Amino acid sequence: MFKMTPTIIKNFLSKRATRYYPYEVREPFKDARGELYNEIEKCNFCSACALKCPSQCITVDKKNATWECDPFACVYCGICVDTCPKDSLQQKNTYRKPALERQLIQMKGEVKKKTDKEE
Numbered sequence: 547m548f549k550m551t552p553t554i555i556k557n558f559l560s561k562r563a564t565r566y567y568p569y570e571v572r573e574p575f576k577d578a579r580g581e582l583y584n585e586i587e588k589c590n591f592c593s594a595c596a597l598k599c600p601s602q603c604i605t606v607d608k609k610n611a612t613w614e615c616d617p618f619a620c621v622y623c624g625i626c627v628d629t630c631p632k633d634s635l636q637q638k639n640t641y642r643k644p645a646l647e648r649q650l651i652q653m654k655g656e657v658k659k660k661t662d663k664e665e
């Protein structure tokens with residue numbers, strides 16, 4: 547007990563090591579891999595991001611031009627961003643805010659008509 551006393555006093559008197567998150571949020575790091583967003587007008591619904599995602603949290607429906615992500619399953623690895631051939635996927639340097647309910651990121655683009663070459 548007496549051996550620990552100096553440590554207890556030191557910790558009691560020193561500045562706290564943690565923040566009152568989410569009330570106190572630290573400045574984001576410049577290249578932090580944070581929340582995912584999709585510039586849907588650039589997306590061609592190829593599904594490459596969904597196939598590469600290790601968390602399987604992306605769903606793409608080419609027929610209906612929809613892109614969906616479950617941000618609560620995302621591990622912010624950035625593989626989908628590196629995979630996207632259209633550079634439509636990006637990551638902010640901030641993280642998803644805490645929430646009481648699970649919400650999906652759902653985006654709808656335009657169904658692209660096939661050109662003669664694609665048919």
Ligand code: SF4
Binds near residue numbers: 589591595596630634
């Ligand atoms: S990889 Fe890029 S272009 Fe392909 S579906 Fe995903 S976001 Fe869209």
Ligand code: SF4
Binds near residue numbers: 619625626
């Ligand atoms: S950042 Fe990683 S886990 Fe999150 S959606 Fe992209 S590939 Fe999946």
